[in-house]
Amino acid sequence: MDAVILNESKSCIKCGYDLKGLNTSGNCPECGTPVERSLRGDLLRFADDQYRDALFRGVTFIMAGIVVSLVLMIIGLLAGALMGRSPGIMLVINCLGLVGTALGLYGYYHYSTPDPGQLGSNKGESPRRILRVAIWVSAVCSVVAIPLQFAFGASANANSGAPNEAALAAGLLSLLVGLASTVAWIVQFFAAMLYTKWLAPRFPSERILKRASLLMWLGPVLFVFGCGIGGLIALIMYYNMFSWMRKALIAIRAGEDHSDDVALST
Numbered sequence: 001m002d003a004v005i006l007n008e009s010k011s012c013i014k015c016g017y018d019l020k021g022l023n024t025s026g027n028c029p030e031c032g033t034p035v036e037r038s039l040r041g042d043l044l045r046f047a048d049d050q051y052r053d054a055l056f057r058g059v060t061f062i063m064a065g066i067v068v069s070l071v072l073m074i075i076g077l078l079a080g081a082l083m084g085r086s087p088g089i090m091l092v093i094n095c096l097g098l099v100g101t102a103l104g105l106y107g108y109y110h111y112s113t114p115d116p117g118q119l120g121s122n123k124g125e126s127p128r129r130i131l132r133v134a135i136w137v138s139a140v141c142s143v144v145a146i147p148l149q150f151a152f153g154a155s156a157n158a159n160s161g162a163p164n165e166a167a168l169a170a171g172l173l174s175l176l177v178g179l180a181s182t183v184a185w186i187v188q189f190f191a192a193m194l195y196t197k198w199l200a201p202r203f204p205s206e207r208i209l210k211r212a213s214l215l216m217w218l219g220p221v222l223f224v225f226g227c228g229i230g231g232l233i234a235l236i237m238y239y240n241m242f243s244w245m246r247k248a249l250i251a252i253r254a255g256e257d258h259s260d261d262v263a264l265s266t
């Protein structure tokens with residue numbers, strides 16, 4: 001393109017610096033990225049490598065978190081059936097469950113990395129910020145819940161069933177932490193879906209957009225009324241959506257055309 005002076009606000013894709021007033025043939029004064037690279041549009045193909053890598057890490061760990069959580073849930077159910085639901089066993093199972101939770105939260109954290117080239121008043125920014133807050137609340141709740149459960153179990157055991165004040169306090173706190181955690185997960189889900197809806201046209205992918213829109217309402221319905229199996233179906237649909245993103249990101253990185261809308265199978 002002909003070199004001209006940029007007369008409107010445009011963020012540098014690498015550092016977010018406002019390039020207004022600069023020559024389009026020049027470089028960003030903050031990070032040295034060619035101005036021309038920041039003018040190519042919103043597609044992820046043209047986004048900064050570090051941002052795309054963060055997205056890739058994010059979806060990969062979200063998927064790993066889902067798989068690990070499912071495996072641990074099955075192990076937990078088996079252990080509970082074989083060895084009884086004693087507080088000790090439940091504590092071990094819940095501690096193991098933290099691994100899946102931690103993988104997922106690490107994934108969502110990277111998935112919600114700010115894109116320096118998309119800062120400002122875009123539609124993805126609010127859900128992205130809300131997602132980040134919900135991730136922190138979830139993380140704190142998950143960590144705090146374990147010692148609370150331990151305290152509750154220990155004091156309940158010491159009194160052989162007769163509740164004392166310490167056990168009641170620990171029980172009440174566990175309940176509150178559980179409630180906060182549940183709210184955080186719900187907020188996290190909707191924020192993640194809204195953010196995905198914003199991200200989908202940047203791949204660009206029609207099926208990711210449609211899946212995120214579908215899960216916005218179908219996900220909660222299946223979880224609440226699905227008698228367990230519905231929740232599992234929703235989880236698989238959710239997992240597939242992230243696997244599509246992962247495939248598309250790999251294709252973008254390799255410089256391939258990822259016409260995912262042709263192959264609608266998983």
Ligand SMILES: [Zn+2]
Binds near residue numbers: 032
């Ligand atoms: Zn820059």
